[in-house]
Structures are given as structure tokens and as C-alpha cells.
Amino acid sequence: MNKTLLDIVIINWNSADLLQNCVASIRTSSIALPGELIVVDNGKKEQKVDDLANQYSFTLLRPEKNLGFGRGCNQGAALGKADFILFLNPDILLFPDTLQNLTTFLSSDNLPADVGIMGVQLIGRDGNIQKNVARFPQCKHLYPRMLALDRLFPKAFPPHYVKTIDYGKTQIVDQVPGAFFLIRRIVFSELHGFDERFFMYYEDVDLSYRAFQQDWKTIYLSEISVMHAGGGATDRIQGKRLFYLLRSRAMYVRKHFGLCNAILVILATLCLEFLARIIRALFHLSPKEIWITISAHALFFINIPAIVRNK
Known part of the structure; x- marks a missing residue:
């Protein structure tokens, strides 16, 4: 087997326990990884991560500050040279045969020459397949999603994640989740990696869309599966997480659909979505949810000039 077939890059942020389980699942696979295992540690400097690097023999990159997901991925990828790069969240666990099945597929004639991006079947802790193949965002779909109409009336307003495809079938899709x-x-390399302006969220969507524009296809592989355990550290910073989601969404629209559409999305975010989230928080009798909404939208408001300038 090609010894430089596959590099794995993991972005860790204050998730040492999840990281341990993830790298352990890689190192205990039925075959050895034919490439580099690289961890970019964007969080606080935990001694446990150093210990894991020694125990599981991976390359540890420790930036002086949190680089964000996209920039961290770019720096991690630069340390390898394999033909394929797998960006993996630390809450992913490989099954014993995952790596074998994956490398067999990558080395075979079954991989179409025009497929540039691949995803696999994600299994939740409950044992069910997670339906998280997604459509490319379009402006006309963003507004009803701001009001959660896609959840209330999914037939009338297509949700971001496609629920209607056969997740037991390998097929060409718009985009696969960034977790795998x-x-x-x-x-x-051709696309110059992730756009580092996206600190968190939408960097994978953007890269997938740019690949699509260059006639590269994305494939969902139903025959290969991993466990998506969930419970990442970002669950503990819900206000900032919502802010990054709002900002990255507006940045994506500004980049791909122009200034006018970006301004409309910004206004809808500050008015329609803010009001919808506040009403939902009041319905839930949740002061925490109210604070998360207010703080996230305040940060978003401060960042509007940079979004408009496409910086």
C-alpha cells in the first residue's frame, strides 16, 4: 500500500478526552495509517495532549493563539504530503474496519477521477444514521430558516440537511459534513485550502462550493462508517458559537452572492432572526437563551463593517 496515501488532521480545542478516544480509534484500527497523524491544538495548553502525542505518536502543532478551524486545518495539512487529507473532528471514532475500507476505496478504480471530496456514513451514539448531507445554501432558503420555517414546514421550505435521500446508498451530493x-x-492545493476568513462554520461549505465551481464532485460513501459521538467543547460557548455561525453565514453570502444579498441577509439576521430567537427563548422561559441571542447578535452587529468589506 502507498505509505503516503492518507494524512489525518484533527483540530482540537479543549477536548483532550474526546481527542484521546479519537486517536486511539485510529491507532487501534485493523491496519496502520498510511500517512501522518497531525493534531493542531487550538485550545489551552493541556499536559494531557502532550502525553497523548507521545502515547499515540502523532505530530502536535501548538499555535500561540487559537487560529480558528480553517486556518488550523491549513497549517496541519501543510505538515503532510499524502495524496488525500482527512479532516476529522475529535468527537469522531473510527470503527476497527473504517481505515481498511477507506484506504481500499481510495486505492481502487472505484474512485471516479472527478471526485474531489468524500464523506462517509456518520452513526450517532444511539446507533442511528445521522442525516447530515447538505444542500449548498441559497439566499432564498436562508430567510425561512431564520424563522425556523424549515423545521415547521419541511416540505414547503427545504431544510439545510437533506432528509429525503437514501442514506444507505453511495451517491454524489452537494456537500458532506466537516466532521469527516x-x-x-x-x-x-488547487483551491488554496480553507478560506481563513471563516474562523468557525461555513469554511467547509465554502470549500465544497468552490470545488463544485471547478467541476469537482463530492461523494457520500454509505459503505464506510464512523461514530459521531458529539459533545465537543463548543457546546460550552453557545453565545460565541451562535455569533460565529451568524457571521460566517453572512460572509458566505457576501463572498458568493454579492453585496446586495449580503446586506439583505444582515438586515434579516438583525431583525427577523433576532426576534424569532427571542420569542422562542421567551416561550422556553429561558433567560440563558435570551442572553445567548442578545450577546451573539451584538457581536454580529459589531462585525458588520468587516463583513460588508468582505474582509
């Missing part, structure tokens, strides 16, 4: 994001290095 496999890409040809040649495609990654």
Missing part, C-alpha cells in the same frame, strides 16, 4: 471531510490534496 476527506479531500484530494491536489484539489486542496
